[in-house]
Amino acid sequence: MELLFQYFEIVLTLILLAVGFFAGRFLEARHYASIRAREKQYRKILAFSARYPPNMVEPQDTRLVCGTVVISSDYFKQFVAGLRNFIGGRFRSYESLFDRARREAILRMKMDAHKNGYALIINVKFVSTSIGGNVTGQQGMPCFEICAYGTAMRPQKARFPDKLTD
């Protein structure tokens, strides 16, 4: 009976690993495709980390915009990362996770700006929180929130050089 229980645990782990691997890969590919498509779509909304707007822009009205995303790793990635912990080095599986989250946060910030008719965001900053685990203090899956925020402005078209306007 004891043996059966142990066996069951191993099978369950393998199933979760397989589901995590295939579903995780599929979802990641789909997310990347959607990120690339939307990045193309919102390319015209410029985001800078500079504290002051570019010279050619005479900003009109300003507003804080923000984009938030909470993302978690999948079962397979966590397993691989656990192995990785022994030998150190790059956590390649988590790198893509952060990359996705940050790009998504920037996109959402741009979408927020676009929705309100702004065309330029300056002083973009990132802030992130780890919200893994639960309130009872149990160690859970790595799960974190990334927020991108900045000041959106509506530049006067007249101040743009002619070839930049369309």
Added chain:
Amino acid sequence: MSSILVSNIEVVPGKRVKSHLGLVQGSTVRSKHAGKDILAGLKNIVGGELTAYTELMQEAREEATERMIEQARSIGANGVLNVRYATTAVTQGAAEILAYGTAVVLE
């Protein structure tokens, strides 16, 4: 939406800062609840975005900002400049979200 101008740059283009009223802040501590936690636990197997938590954090951030604006209004400011967000994990599963900035009176 409030008439208070909120931005994270130090100057407001086209307007002059008449007086500086010092730091204002707003914060909120949020925790995820069990129901969402269970669903998120399932979602954790395949990874990706946890939409319920995204909404939670978005809401918390808005609330922190709103509280900061409220404080700014109570001391007679009409703008909050150089706004920053900061977060702290209180315990696992709960986070404090803080928004702070400089309250100013703009002309």
